Amino acid sequence: MATNAKERLLSAAERLFYEEGIRAVGIERILSESGVGRASFYRHFPSKDDVVVEVLRRRDGMWRAWLDGRIEASDRGPAELPLALFDGLAERFAAAEFRGCAFINTMVETADPESPAHHVAAEHKEKVIARLDRLLTDGGYRDHENLARQLALLGDGAIVTALREGTTEAAVRARAVATVLLRTAERVPVPAHADTV
Amino acid sequence: MATNAKERLLSAAERLFYEEGIRAVGIERILSESGVGRASFYRHFPSKDDVVVEVLRRRDGMWRAWLDGRIEASDRGPAELPLALFDGLAERFAAAEFRGCAFINTMVETADPESPAHHVAAEHKEKVIARLDRLLTDGGYRDHENLARQLALLGDGAIVTALREGTTEAAVRARAVATVLLRTAERVPVPAHADTV
DNA sequence: TCAGGATGGTACCGATCAGTTCCATCTTGG
């Protein structure tokens, strides 16, 4: 192989889909920007829809690995570690290429909730919520599942708000709400060296 | 005029754009579903983009009128009247045709932040925030502008969450967060017959 | 060295896109 055409296709498609939208990007664009021939494209993917799904799967993995990295790198204590999500979002919003959440965007663009792309996007969010749930459980929060879903809702709200405003303010705003939420939440008594929010 | 072709065009376009997305709906669909001739379409609108903008303007007016109605019809006291937003969202999420927020969807579909459609969508959100701000001011909240933006962020988060989940739960979740937010917010002392959150 | 597989390029397909033009018809105001 010349230099892994499939990989070049996926990375070009991922960037273009995110920056301009799935429907807005034609096969031609993906081919020219990746330098891959038309025939090679259809040797690797049966159709454009399959590329969309595979791009989303990749991005799901990358995104959650990024979140894990932000959690590990955070100097917050266990009780306020969930706020690392919003610390990370603030960075993302500042990026020049920020164009919202690829998964929300996909669900908006792909109206059909039964489409494979919609499912992958929905599954991504559930995985993120599961991660937050673990974080909150470790932080000693009683109603961790409900809290996880509230934090995820706040995160998504921040993302669409940042897309509209074009600034990072939404992350700070959402984090402030999350902080109030965690402060007022019930926690189970932790045995030793407990830290507070 | 046969029976106001322009009105039929706009209402058909509004429904189709919302249900299936702007890019996904071609002129042909709008024509066949509205029963308007092709030539008549271009007599009323220079291009499809102009229809998009006018549809959004209409929807902006309708949406905020609906919000005002929900506020007026609410039996909540001044301090918790802002929660009427989430009461209303719960109803919207339950509707069969619910497909998220037309303005968020437009900003997602229309990648270019300088496009007229994007601007109309962004302005809509600012007007909603201004309405919430007035509500919070009347409710006696000190940091009303910040609170208004936090509630709007919660509302948008609830909408995209509801789009993903397909249930009304997100409205309840967001309202719970909003309730905590209002309960912990500082309020100016009100003279007489003050009511609490 | 040579064969086989992967590759990039191009021509092509039918369908659909937004937009233009022309025309027959219908409605309505004067």
Added chain:
DNA sequence: CCAAGATGGAACTGATCGGTACCATCCTGA
């Protein structure tokens, strides 16, 4: 009652869509 304007229908444009077929070339493993 009739003229003027608004209308719906259809044919057409050039561009682009996703997808197929064919071909010359290049890289690599045996």
